[in-house]
Amino acid sequence: MKNGSLYLIPVTLGETPIDKVLPIQNREIINSIKHFIVEDIRSARRFLKKSNPEIVIDDLTFYTLNEHTKGEDIGSYLNAIKEGADIGIISEAGCPAIADPGADVVAIAQSRGIRVVPLVGPSSILMSLMASGFNGQKFTFNGYLPIEPNERAKAIKLLEQRAYSEDTTQIFIEAPYRNLKLIADLTKNCRPQTKLCIASAITCDNEFIVTKPIKEWNKCLPEINKIPAIYLIYKG
Amino acid sequence: MKNGSLYLIPVTLGETPIDKVLPIQNREIINSIKHFIVEDIRSARRFLKKSNPEIVIDDLTFYTLNEHTKGEDIGSYLNAIKEGADIGIISEAGCPAIADPGADVVAIAQSRGIRVVPLVGPSSILMSLMASGFNGQKFTFNGYLPIEPNERAKAIKLLEQRAYSEDTTQIFIEAPYRNLKLIADLTKNCRPQTKLCIASAITCDNEFIVTKPIKEWNKCLPEINKIPAIYLIYKG
Numbered sequence: 001m002k003n004g005s006l007y008l009i010p011v012t013l014g015e016t017p018i019d020k021v022l023p024i025q026n027r028e029i030i031n032s033i034k035h036f037i038v039e040d041i042r043s044a045r046r047f048l049k050k051s052n053p054e055i056v057i058d059d060l061t062f063y064t065l066n067e068h069t070k071g072e073d074i075g076s077y078l079n080a081i082k083e084g085a086d087i088g089i090i091s092e093a094g095c096p097a098i099a100d101p102g103a104d105v106v107a108i109a110q111s112r113g114i115r116v117v118p119l120v121g122p123s124s125i126l127m128s129l130m131a132s133g134f135n136g137q138k139f140t141f142n143g144y145l146p147i148e149p150n151e152r153a154k155a156i157k158l159l160e161q162r163a164y165s166e167d168t169t170q171i172f173i174e175a176p177y178r179n180l181k182l183i184a185d186l187t188k189n190c191r192p193q194t195k196l197c198i199a200s201a202i203t204c205d206n207e208f209i210v211t212k213p214i215k216e217w218n219k220c221l222p223e224i225n226k227i228p229a230i231y232l233i234y235k236g
Numbered sequence: 237m238k239n240g241s242l243y244l245i246p247v248t249l250g251e252t253p254i255d256k257v258l259p260i261q262n263r264e265i266i267n268s269i270k271h272f273i274v275e276d277i278r279s280a281r282r283f284l285k286k287s288n289p290e291i292v293i294d295d296l297t298f299y300t301l302n303e304h305t306k307g308e309d310i311g312s313y314l315n316a317i318k319e320g321a322d323i324g325i326i327s328e329a330g331c332p333a334i335a336d337p338g339a340d341v342v343a344i345a346q347s348r349g350i351r352v353v354p355l356v357g358p359s360s361i362l363m364s365l366m367a368s369g370f371n372g373q374k375f376t377f378n379g380y381l382p383i384e385p386n387e388r389a390k391a392i393k394l395l396e397q398r399a400y401s402e403d404t405t406q407i408f409i410e411a412p413y414r415n416l417k418l419i420a421d422l423t424k425n426c427r428p429q430t431k432l433c434i435a436s437a438i439t440c441d442n443e444f445i446v447t448k449p450i451k452e453w454n455k456c457l458p459e460i461n462k463i464p465a466i467y468l469i470y471k472g
Binding site for chain 1: 244
């Protein structure tokens with residue numbers, strides 16, 4: 001029997017209408033899938049209902065994937081593919097396997113020779129980079145910076161140094177309640193002329209994507225306390 | 237008068253139906269814009285016609301943006317925004333300002349306090365990363381590798397070393413006619429267990445996104461000679 005495929009299904013970033021950020025064809029693919037590997041079953045159900053109000057949730061099988069999921073379970077999640085069924089991975093926000101556990105499933109699928117199909121959707125990393133005005137030919141996404149003050153200062157200085165010496169855009173994220181602390185740490189550790197782009201609520205009504213030199217940010221701190229944000233720095 | 241906004245308008249990767257890779261709402265935004273900064277006027281016109289067959293091309297103003305465009309001209313392209321008009325940037329493939337000259341326009345827009353709005357679309361960098369099974373929490377896009385043999389070998393070894401020591405996915409591209417040469421250079425310079433993902437024709441009918449250890453690739457070279465491809469390496 002022909003193997004099924006593993007589809008990577010992006011979701012909206014925040015409360016955006018689906019048609020604003022997802023191609024219409026994603027919906028047709030979603031409607032043809034009965035097995036979903038998801039970070040959170042409740043929010044995955046909500047997304048599937050929003051994507052197709054007629055969907056019968058009880059006909060679907062969900063497998064939970066989070067930091068507690070064991071490797072052997074992840075492997076078994078893909079068994080339905082051997083029986084010819086397609087499987088979809090749905091993460092909490094944006095694109096699966098980018099900054100979330102989906103990558104482990106994909107790695108196993110690739111090692112088994114399973115066809116993996118990524119669908120188009122919103123990515124805060126890519127969209128903030130597009131709108132930052134920074135170098136899109138060379139860039140690094142670093143995830144979260146260290147918390148420990150000395151390591152954190154060292155990490156910020158290394159990213160800034162690479163932004164200058166390797167002409168790269170350096171991208172990173174922070175826990176929402178630490179946004180203002182991060183901006184303070186960047187102001188303290190970066191050169192005043194280094195450019196910082198702060199992006200939040202991407203694709204939402206209150207979207208904010210603004211680039212300024214570090215020295216100008218503390219004059220006009222954005223209202224992003226406790227709002228998910230992404231940060232980009234580049235040579236000034 | 238209220239300023240216009242600068243929209244970053246992704247296009248398809250190759251001959252894919254628009255509804256497969258672009259949200260329906262991009263079309264509405266495109267239809268409201270009369271000024272476009274484009275890499276190539278002919279292909280931009282073709283995309284706009286495909287996106288909206290009713291569009292009247294003669295009502296639109298196009299500004300060409302390529303490596304020959306002077307900085308002062310780029311700045312003047314944005315003047316219509318002061319008169320309240322929106323402007324769209326359209327690149328040759330995928331997302332503007334990611335691996336193309338659009339970033340210069342965006343940088344000027346940001347420095348003038350112009351609102352920059354990125355739209356969702358296909359990115360070979362992001363989609364290949366999603367489907368590779370590699371680390372999506374930390375990754376670097378490196379653009380093209382050097383051509384000069386010694387620099388090239390050094391660059392490949394540095395990327396591989398960072399893939400292991402910094403746990404990052406290293407992504408790069410190559411001119412299509414050099415694909416097979418690049419795979420040979422990777423085989424020669426990387427550890428046999430290092431994983432290589434080769435992705436080509438992303439979102440097209442002949443989409444190919446496959447991950448294998450370096451040592452297994454030369455047993456089964458893909459037919460990607462002269463086909464646009466993107467490469468990812470990660471620790472084995």
